[in-house]
Amino acid sequence: MHRFFRYSRQFKTSLSARFSKGTAKRRGLRQSHQCSSLDQLESRLLLSAGTVDPPAYQETFNDGLAQDFETQGSPSWSVNSGAYTVDTSGGLGWGISTVDFRGFLPVNYEMSAQVTSVFKSGSWLDGFLVFDTESANNFKYAGFYAGQNQWVVGEIVDGKEHRLAEVDWDSSGRDIQTNTSYTIHLSITGNRLELTVNGEAILATTFENSSQLNQGYVGLATRNGITRFDNFTVSDEVLSGRSFIPVRESFEDGFANNFTPTSPEFWSVVNTGTDSVYQSISSPSQPLSTSLIEISGTLSENFVLSASIKSLYNPSGAYDGFLIFDYETETNFKYAGFLAGQNQWVIGHFRGGFGSRIAEVDWDNSGKTIDINREYKLDVIVTGNQVKLRVDDDQVLFGSFLSESVLNQGRVGVMGYNARTEFDKVSVSAISDAGDEVETASDLGVLGDSIVIDDSLGEGSFGQADLVDIYRLELVIASNLHMHLRLNTASNPIPVIYARIYEDFNHNGALESFELAGTLNSQITSSIDEALPAGQYFIEVYIVATTDELNYSLYLSQDPLFFSIPDPGASIVSAYDFGVLDLAVQADNMLWGLDAVDTYSFELSSPSNVSISISETQTAIYARLYEDFNQNGVLDNSELAFNGQIYTGGGGGIGGLSGLIEEHLPKGRYFLQILSSTNFASHTNVNTTYLLAVSQTPVVVLPTDPGSTTGTARNLGTISSPVDVGDLIWGTDASDYYRFHISSSTQVTVSLYDMSEAVDGIIYKDVNGNGVLEYAERVGFPFLGTIDPGASRSFNADVGVYFIVLTSGSLYGNPYYHLNVSQNLASTIPLLSDSLFSEEELFDLI
Missing domain, CATH: 2.60.120.560 (Exo-inulinase; domain 1)
Structure with missing residues (x-):
């Protein structure tokens, strides 16, 4: 009981x-x-x-x-x-x-x-x-x-x-x-x-x-x-036996919170002017200087200990830097690092000195030097009793402590010996065989500056096929994720190893095709960069067929992305508003997965030539430009002013892609949508940043818009001397009608020029005077798809009333144009307004 x-x-x-x-x-x-x-x-x-x-x-x-x-x-x-x-x-x-x-x-x-x-x-x-x-x-x-x-x-x-x-x-x-x-x-x-x-x-x-x-x-x-x-x-929290929490320390806050120095007087956090580092200064009288990392949980039998290490000028001492592990006492621990004075990289067992080495390489033999005042990135990879030393992502040493079965019983840390040494970006993380499902994924935690994973696929020594490794990681802010995959196994023929990045949007524990953010494959080495928002991601490394064991390295790093505006919404209700477009404006943001559409709005106070520039993208993206003519809060296809891909190649940016849209638009309110897909998908596999720039230049148009019927056509009067007009075809104003009168038989020339986009034009003579333009009343050949430098049509005209009908020569076109009508090639007199003719004169001309 x-x-x-x-x-x-x-x-x-x-x-x-x-x-x-x-x-x-x-x-x-x-x-x-x-x-x-x-x-x-x-x-x-x-x-x-x-x-x-x-x-x-x-x-x-x-x-x-x-x-x-x-x-x-x-x-x-x-x-x-x-x-x-x-x-x-x-x-x-x-x-x-x-x-x-x-x-x-x-x-x-x-x-x-x-x-x-x-x-x-x-x-x-x-x-x-x-x-x-x-x-x-x-x-x-x-x-x-x-x-x-x-x-x-x-x-x-x-x-x-x-x-x-x-x-x-x-x-x-x-x-x-x-x-x-x-x-x-x-x-x-x-x-x-x-x-x-x-x-x-x-x-x-x-x-x-x-x-x-x-x-x-x-x-x-x-x-x-x-x-x-x-x-x-x-x-509520028990550390013994628990997977230890990875440690990442960059000292940016001015403290070494995760470290306990054995001789505190030797250690301090120093601001170098560009960075904060953990510095050790020891002397010939007290050469050993160690600082131990506080681990929460049980250190894995397989782990990676990393740091950036720089040996500073020290005329009275040595030049060295080490990562230490399996630390029991000040005279009993393992180490890996460099002795710059001897130009050697070493792995060994410290028993009061550096005599018990299990592996070393002397760079004198290869004509290279370990330089002082230079930062080296060291990774010590411990698996059981085996140790690899990697320097700047290249393996330089390998050794085994044969008298030990594991090397995780002691503590880990950093060390200088009779030296001035700086340590930065120190980290400890576990190595475990990644599972082949989301539930058993190897958890990499929050991705800091960088991480390197060494693992293998294929058939191991026990005959078990391992075709897939899955890793989980978290980005705490939007970042450009760099992923580099390298195959470390020499084989003939060279096999192919693949990697994919997913975000589990629907949280169903399955990695589905629509959640794919990036992919790469490698026979030796390959890399990709993906712009990703904050969130949890899964990386799948896989091979497609069983083979002998393949060792690979997966390098992950991230550069934070900072944007000048909040994320624009996908609808006009949540659009980011530039307001009245007087001065040029800019905005930067990103498209990804579920955020496949960004919507912006702006207003034109007068007819303008609007320039929209897109740059710094990593892939092709699309744009749609609308005016909500009917004010129903819905962007309809009939309201489109532009629809298509927005890069033309060349330019700058991470991906080297840029593009330019120019549209002549009347006064009004407009909506610009930037998309990662042509069909407004709710999610896509496209991830890209972009830089958007919008500007406008006012254009001169007729004070009264030409009509769109014979009854409302702009009356150019009797053509006795050249007449020149300019205007804009757009949106609901899909056609411009012009009317003129010929009082005696003559030769007439109709010209289109200075057009921003293609214009179609047809000339009619209203022979029967019924105000209806019929096919049989066409005069000469029509203008079709005309664009700068323009085109002219000349014809022999007898007395009567004529009409010119102009429409856009392309879908979603908004052409700005100039029209000139003359007879006998006389000098041009621009028609600026209806005031050139009185109402009586207009009537008489008809």
Whole structure:
């Protein structure tokens, strides 16, 4: 039977005793910034019957007791040699021991323990953490069956096992070992559970039949076996065993928040005038200068430690810089870096000096030098007991620490030795085999300045085909993402490896074709740049057929994008408004995926030649220019002034594309839409930035627009001397009609010139005087598709009334034109207004 500790002084005293038994017990248990000690943190559990803070509980069993635990089922639990041990071998079934936190656990909490399956012939080999436990026949569990080589999550309901999720290490050629301690970490969020082992994410699943998993007891269990447990921890956040949080430090805030120097007097953050860096200065009398990175969680067995390192001029000392790992003491750690004075890159084991080297290369042999006052980007890639040193993205060294199986037991950091050394852009991130589905994607976290991933595809040594790796990353602001893929395996013929960038727009966990943001393929190396908004992205690296193991490197970096205006909306209601277009205006923004249309508006106070320039795009994009003639708030095709691709090639910008639109437009309000597709798709695969510039130049037109019928035609009067007019055809004013009179037989010349776009023109003589222009009344050949330098039509005209009909020569055309009508090639007299003729004169001319 369980003891209930809620509001119990006995529980408070018991827990306080647990937390006061030594600092070793506190490692991996997060302290609240509100509390000065773990005792204070724990004591908050029982302060009130209202809101209860999350518990912070740890049991190390170092006192030989497990007094907060109550057993269910088998009583075969005991504390031996600082571990809590249960023996249910011989078919005794489940052995469960739990602590009662009912009423204290929040909906989201974490727990961990070190679990060791003890080998015994004929017994099962397993170990579990249990939670939401109601009884020995009703509980949930997560852990391993070593005999089946599986990590599992499931539940026991009325004594029957229901397995929810499993990962079989047979598929990856790995083994769950007996007599080996595994730190199992559970992260519970509502009804979702994530299982992590030794800092490696194993699986995640959801208990669909439960809304939350904090109602029952939590504890430990085995099944038909012998299992040892140690360092059992429950809290709102537990670091032990959890995947560690990647560290990225650029020191821009003037602090080295993630670092603990062993000799603080040697270390400082220095502003160089262009950057802030972490600087170490040590001397011949005290040459060793190390600073260790604070890691939240359990450092993965496979990780990358990176930094930009510069050795500064130091006449009284040495020139060097190192990344250090597996640090135990000041005289026992591993290192990788450079000795510029010796012109050497080295990997080794520091035991008070640099004598124990496992790999080195002397650049004297290749005619190269390690320069002082030059920044080098170093990546130390640790996989098990193997170490690669990469310098400026090129591998220079490789070595193995044969006496070690893993190199993640100590700490990581940076070091200078009797030197002045600067460190910048320091990062630590995990390497794990990326899964082939969104749910098992390798999480790269928030993308900082850059990251390099080394992995492989193909058929490994255990014959398992791995054709796809998927990575997840986050951009916190809009960025130009640079992706570089390099194949590191020499092969003949050279295989092809591919990469794609997706954003899971609909959050359905599937990477679909319409969510594709970019793609590349590589036989040796290739790169792409994609302009992307803030959000979560997935990168799929894949091959199309099984082959021998292919090693590849994926380089990712980003340059933040900053825009001068908020994102324009897609409709006229949310358009970005330039207002009255008097002076030239500019705006920059981007098109991407779901944001496939940007809409702008502007107003012309007089007829103008409008110039619209598009530049700095990475791909072809499109534009549509409208006037909302009917004021219905809908941009109709009948209102289009321009529709088409807007780049012509050449120009500047990231992609080298630019374009120019020029349109002659009357006074009015206009809407410009910039699109990544010709069909107003709600989403596209196009991602591009652009720079938009809009300007206008006023044009002179007739004070009264020519009519669009014979009855409203502009009357040029009797042609006795040349007449010249200019006007604009646009939108709803789709045609201009001109009328003139010939008083005696003569030769007439009609000319079109200075046109901005093609103009069609037809000349008629209203022979029967009915005001209807008939095909049989056409005079001479029509003007069709005429554009600058223009064209003329001359014909012999007898007495009568003539009409000239002008229309746009192209779809969506808005031509500005000049029309000249003359007889016998006399000098030109421009017709500026109707005032040249009185009403009587106009009547007489007719």
